[in-house]
Amino acid sequence: MPTYTPPLRDMQFVLHEVFNVADEFKAMPAHAETDADTINAVLEEAGKFAAEVAFPLNIGGDTEGCTLDVKTHAVTTPKGFKEAYAQYVEGGWPALSCDPQFGGQGLPHTVNQCVYEMLNSANQAWTMYPGLSHGAYEALVAHGTEEQKKTYLPKLVSGEWTGTMCLTEPHCGTDLGLLRTKAEPQADGSYRLTGNKIFISAGEHDMAENIVHLVLARLPDAPKGSKGISLFVVPKFKVNADGSLGERNPIFCTGLEHKMGIHGNATAQIALDGAVGSLVGEPNKGLAAMFVMMNAARLGVGNQSLGLTEVAFQNALAYAKDRIQMRSLSGVKAKDKDADPIIVHPDVRKMLLTAKAYAEGGRALQIFCTLLLDKAHHHPDEKVRKNSDELVALLTPIVKAFITDNGHISTNACMQVFGGHGFIKEWGMEQFVRDNRINMIYEGTNTVQSLDLLGRKVLGNNGATLKKFGKLIGQLVEEEGVNEKMAEFINPLAYLGDQMTKFTTEIGFKGFQNPDEVGAAAVDYLRVAGHLVFAYMFARMAQVALRKIAEGSTDPFYTAKLQTARFYFAKLFPETATLMRTARSGSKALMDTDAALA
Numbered sequence: 001m002p003t004y005t006p007p008l009r010d011m012q013f014v015l016h017e018v019f020n021v022a023d024e025f026k027a028m029p030a031h032a033e034t035d036a037d038t039i040n041a042v043l044e045e046a047g048k049f050a051a052e053v054a055f056p057l058n059i060g061g062d063t064e065g066c067t068l069d070v071k072t073h074a075v076t077t078p079k080g081f082k083e084a085y086a087q088y089v090e091g092g093w094p095a096l097s098c099d100p101q102f103g104g105q106g107l108p109h110t111v112n113q114c115v116y117e118m119l120n121s122a123n124q125a126w127t128m129y130p131g132l133s134h135g136a137y138e139a140l141v142a143h144g145t146e147e148q149k150k151t152y153l154p155k156l157v158s159g160e161w162t163g164t165m166c167l168t169e170p171h172c173g174t175d176l177g178l179l180r181t182k183a184e185p186q187a188d189g190s191y192r193l194t195g196n197k198i199f200i201s202a203g204e205h206d207m208a209e210n211i212v213h214l215v216l217a218r219l220p221d222a223p224k225g226s227k228g229i230s231l232f233v234v235p236k237f238k239v240n241a242d243g244s245l246g247e248r249n250p251i252f253c254t255g256l257e258h259k260m261g262i263h264g265n266a267t268a269q270i271a272l273d274g275a276v277g278s279l280v281g282e283p284n285k286g287l288a289a290m291f292v293m294m295n296a297a298r299l300g301v302g303n304q305s306l307g308l309t310e311v312a313f314q315n316a317l318a319y320a321k322d323r324i325q326m327r328s329l330s331g332v333k334a335k336d337k338d339a340d341p342i343i344v345h346p347d348v349r350k351m352l353l354t355a356k357a358y359a360e361g362g363r364a365l366q367i368f369c370t371l372l373l374d375k376a377h378h379h380p381d382e383k384v385r386k387n388s389d390e391l392v393a394l395l396t397p398i399v400k401a402f403i404t405d406n407g408h409i410s411t412n413a414c415m416q417v418f419g420g421h422g423f424i425k426e427w428g429m430e431q432f433v434r435d436n437r438i439n440m441i442y443e444g445t446n447t448v449q450s451l452d453l454l455g456r457k458v459l460g461n462n463g464a465t466l467k468k469f470g471k472l473i474g475q476l477v478e479e480e481g482v483n484e485k486m487a488e489f490i491n492p493l494a495y496l497g498d499q500m501t502k503f504t505t506e507i508g509f510k511g512f513q514n515p516d517e518v519g520a521a522a523v524d525y526l527r528v529a530g531h532l533v534f535a536y537m538f539a540r541m542a543q544v545a546l547r548k549i550a551e552g553s554t555d556p557f558y559t560a561k562l563q564t565a566r567f568y569f570a571k572l573f574p575e576t577a578t579l580m581r582t583a584r585s586g587s588k589a590l591m592d593t594d595a596a597l598a
């Protein structure tokens, strides 16, 4: 059976020692009271909930899955899910980072991010039920009418109701411009929606008394394609004027998908049969409104894989210390045993350190990014808000795709550490691999993320935002460029930073002549950009660790951090050279292959 220990020390290191979040919050009136003690206390409590309530339900949820009663359209979640959710609501967790004007506790996103990392480690399938509500909340805060905010936000914030995002239809996932669900305006100003949605996470369940669906649909006179999509809020139960629940709205779960992982989460087929909804935002501008939700969700998906990477690492490490097989190549290590623990073998270490480095780099990036999000929302200086917002936009596809791809590499590596036992269900490792796999697909596949990064976020503004990130690297290089002890971290970072401009210009130039060149390079490009960002994170972490050691600290945490950073630069970062080479090889070997694919 797997175990899970919340990585509070590493979170505190990143939050307080690397990014000094409490000082940053002091500059934001909305968060000025959030000090380090408050953050630590919240994370400790959340860690207990994750480890003691959500984690014990993870394997059962996977085995049991959700069930649908086709007659009543009711979905039953696995044993214990409902009770855990009630406890979560009772503890006030859904409200943590929500706006106090809607009943929230107003804590920074950065804190919520860490809470969610732990919940995802503990039980990704369960965590998606409250997780989806955050996206619905964000979309309604940004685009809802006063009436919609009053009706839905307090209940989403308290967790009494949950949210969903209903985009996908059988014939369209990536290309939402093809969607067919119709919305007919009614005389009373409402709309009646008809159509079929598929793959809707947390689309139906027994954990909350109402479900607030945010649905993309087309108005009768809408232009074709993505410019003709509008966003609607469609509750499972209609809401009376006094806020009480009214009659059942005809938005029904008609089937549940049988899938590779996250079995505890209901992936629902949803039929809308004249369901009553109200328009969110402007007609035909639904995709833009939905993007608020999707961007929040993309950061959330990166966080899912961060959680799985961490829990897989913890279990693989414990196993590698315990399992004895063969002797070390460099001589017997455990003389009192018949064989050495497998952690002595170089490749086992490589697998463990890969997961460790991807977890620690991912944690630093997620915290860095959500701190920017807090600044974008709450910093008093407009310039800082704008700058932070732009950086979040640049980093979002990297968080989503790089961290989930790394989650795939890491959970597989950790399963491999177990040998054949990793493939056997009882150890829990294969579940981490299966659960992680969807993170590379939903919320826009990782290919789509790479096109968003290279096409829109980088080439779309002539590399202006990338240069902003480059400036941060430049500052660090300037600070530490003469520090010999930092050279092993700073030099590769500075080198890649320099190369990035030329690399980007080259692809941009080729793409200008032939757009397929961008499509052919994008996935490799995103991975290179991911390493650029991780290298910056590891250099910042190494900087702090070296300072602490120089100040006389003997805490082994800092030595471990340096060793992980060294591993990262020696064994993971160098793939950037190959990636740049394959990106530069262009589109010809892909697009001139009709005979090969005939």
Ligand SMILES: Cc1cc2nc3c(=O)[nH]c(=O)nc-3n(C[C@H](O)[C@H](O)[C@H](O)COP(=O)(O)OP(=O)(O)OC[C@H]3O[C@@H](n4cnc5c(N)ncnc54)[C@H](O)[C@@H]3O)c2cc1C
Pocket: 165, 166, 167, 168, 171, 172, 173, 174, 175, 198, 199, 200, 201, 202, 259, 267, 438, 441, 442, 443, 444, 445, 446, 447, 448, 451, 519
């Ligand atoms: C378990 C699960 C939960 C989900 N939850 C939700 C949810 O809550 N709400 C919701 O609305 N949807 C949800 N989805 C749907 C999910 O977001 C889509 O499956 C995903 O966006 C991909 O769409 P698709 O499956 O139609 O694949 P397609 O769009 O058909 O893509 C097929 C392949 O083509 C590639 N491709 C497509 N277009 C391009 C392009 N322009 N350039 C390069 N490659 C391209 C894709 O990357 C992919 O590899 C969920 C899906 C699953 C499986």
